[in-house]
Amino acid sequence: MSKSINISNSVIRRLPRYYRFLGELEDQQISKISSRELSERMHLTASQIRQDLNCFGGFGQQGYGYNVSELRKEIGRILGVDKHRKTILIGAGNLGTALAVHINFEKSGCSLIGIFDSNKKIVGNPLGKLTITDIDDLEKFCRENKPEVAVLCIPKSVTREIVDRLTELGVRSFWNFSHYDINVEHKNIIVENVHLGDSLLTLSYGVNNNLDNDK
Numbered sequence: 329m330s331k332s333i334n335i336s337n338s339v340i341r342r343l344p345r346y347y348r349f350l351g352e353l354e355d356q357q358i359s360k361i362s363s364r365e366l367s368e369r370m371h372l373t374a375s376q377i378r379q380d381l382n383c384f385g386g387f388g389q390q391g392y393g394y395n396v397s398e399l400r401k402e403i404g405r406i407l408g409v410d411k412h413r414k415t416i417l418i419g420a421g422n423l424g425t426a427l428a429v430h431i432n433f434e435k436s437g438c439s440l441i442g443i444f445d446s447n448k449k450i451v452g453n454p455l456g457k458l459t460i461t462d463i464d465d466l467e468k469f470c471r472e473n474k475p476e477v478a479v480l481c482i483p484k485s486v487t488r489e490i491v492d493r494l495t496e497l498g499v500r501s502f503w504n505f506s507h508y509d510i511n512v513e514h515k516n517i518i519v520e521n522v523h524l525g526d527s528l529l530t531l532s533y534g535v536n537n538n539l540d541n542d543k
């Protein structure tokens with residue numbers, strides 16, 4: 329099951345959705361599912377599902393379908409959900425607070441170990457299970473704790489400087505909510521940019537063109 333080289337981005341983007349759906353099936357005590365049934369639930373074609381899962385070596389059995397738990401476990405392994413990658417969050421404002429409180433980092437292979445901000449008025453305050461740390465202590469913290477992932481919830485104007493500091497400290501993976509395009513200046517890093525506004529624009533396109541999900 330180690331064919332996960334050169335997988336297209338669109339397949340990788342669908343994996344978290346498979347993982348979530350299979351988790352819901354597990355919660356409903358459904359232990360096996362055919363690709364047709366899975367396709368109906370997920371609004372994908374059965375052949376699309378087979379093609380996607382074949383990229384990783386295939387999981388189904390002819391005439392049986394998929395074993396829900398095994399498939400979910402395998403997709404989880406591919407996604408790295410059991411890795412507990414040390415993660416820090418920079419910017420404990422509105423968005424940073426919402427993510428720190430509402431995102432289950434552990435379920436996504438990350439372990440949130442530090443939260444930083446430059447605003448002295450909030451440094452020292454509790455946030456979730458952690459305490460907000462002064463950004464001035466970033467270097468010391470990173471040398472001692474060696475985080476791998478950083479969540480960026482800071483203004484665009486300061487992001488480049490923070491990313492410079494973090495890459496210098498060995499952080500290579502960024503969940504980037506700031507509107508700064510990290511890839512332009514920094515190489516050899518892994519970035520997942522999140523723009524909620526883009527998602528809303530996609531909805532707007534659908535509304536504009538009268539698309540419904542079944543078309």
Ligand code: NAI
Nearest residue numbers: 419421422423445446447481482483484486505522523524
């Ligand atoms: P906010 O102003 O509530 O929080 C920003 C926080 O960053 C503040 O606590 C501030 O003290 C801190 N900060 C500023 N400079 C810093 C530095 N050098 N080091 C450490 N901390 C620093 O803003 P909000 O609403 O939380 O948004 C944060 C960023 O995310 C903004 O750039 C905003 O445009 C962006 N955003 C992006 C969204 C997306 O979908 N990608 C959605 C909403 C906001």
